[in-house]
Amino acid sequence: DTAVSQTPKYLVTQMGNDKSIKCEQNLGHDTMYWYKQDSKKFLKIMFSYNNKELIINETVPNRFSPKSPDKAHLNLHINSLELGDSAVYFCASSHNTVNYGYTFGSGTRLTVV
Amino acid sequence: TQLLEQSPQFLSIQEGENLTVYCNSSSVFSSLQWYRQEPGEGPVLLVTVVTGGEVKKLKRLTFQFGDARKDSSLHITAAQPGDTGLYLCAGDWTGANNLFFGTGTRLTVIP
Numbered sequence: 001d002t003a004v005s006q007t008p009k010y011l012v013t014q015m016g017n018d019k020s021i022k023c024e025q026n027l028g029h030d031t032m033y034w035y036k037q038d039s040k041k042f043l044k045i046m047f048s049y050n051n052k053e054l055i056i057n058e059t060v061p062n063r064f065s066p067k068s069p070d071k072a073h074l075n076l077h078i079n080s081l082e083l084g085d086s087a088v089y090f091c092a093s094s095h096n097t098v099n100y101g102y103t104f105g106s107g108t109r110l111t112v113v
Numbered sequence: 114t115q116l117l118e119q120s121p122q123f124l125s126i127q128e129g130e131n132l133t134v135y136c137n138s139s140s141v142f143s144s145l146q147w148y149r150q151e152p153g154e155g156p157v158l159l160v161t162v163v164t165g166g167e168v169k170k171l172k173r174l175t176f177q178f179g180d181a182r183k184d185s186s187l188h189i190t191a192a193q194p195g196d197t198g199l200y201l202c203a204g205d206w207t208g209a210n211n212l213f214f215g216t217g218t219r220l221t222v223i224p
Contacts, residue, residue, distance in 0.1 A: 040216075
């Protein structure tokens with residue numbers, strides 16, 4: 001079983017569309033995250049959820065909204081997609097204590113045309 | 114935003130050579146982690162260090178945490194093509210709720 005699974009793996013869509021990326025973890029972790037990896041491979045935190053509460057919301061556009069129906073799922077919804085949103089988005093999970101390390105999904109490559 | 118600088122940015126070496134990758138910050142870490150990422154996959158945790166001066170070994174990989182907990186290094190002995198990938202350091206600071214990642218080192222080991 002995949003520990004952290006994301007769908008879809010690839011997503012190509014036109015500017016202005018709304019899309020969602022799903023993430024599920026079966027590790028029993030308490031916290032889930034969304035990271036954005038740009039073309040230079042830099043990973044930047046977008047959101048994290050702990051026990052269904054948003055505990056970090058970095059300076060990302062409000063077109064991005066995380067939704068967590070339960071502790072095992074953290075979905076990312078994006079409205080009015082822009083060209084600059086093209087990137088690889090990673091979901092990750094961890095125990096409450098950060099220094100246990102993160103388990104990442106395999107990423108979703110989003111291309112906005 | 115906390116900044117973790119990694120050097121070198123790119124490294125291409127022959128199989129069997131040794132190499133060292135560095136991760137530096139102006140801030141003191143609570144803990145520091147190293148990850149390896151392969152194309153089309155997410156980063157995979159290699160090690161976590163938490164004590165200043167700590168050294169951990171994972172087969173041919175040696176990780177060291179600086180005494181002041183502001184820097185770290187990753188040394189690979191006798192590199193193999195399977196070591197090829199993007200190496201990322203990541204740190205957290207007191208009160209931080211998430212990891213901040215370094216700028217990355219892309220390693221290519223040529224057979």
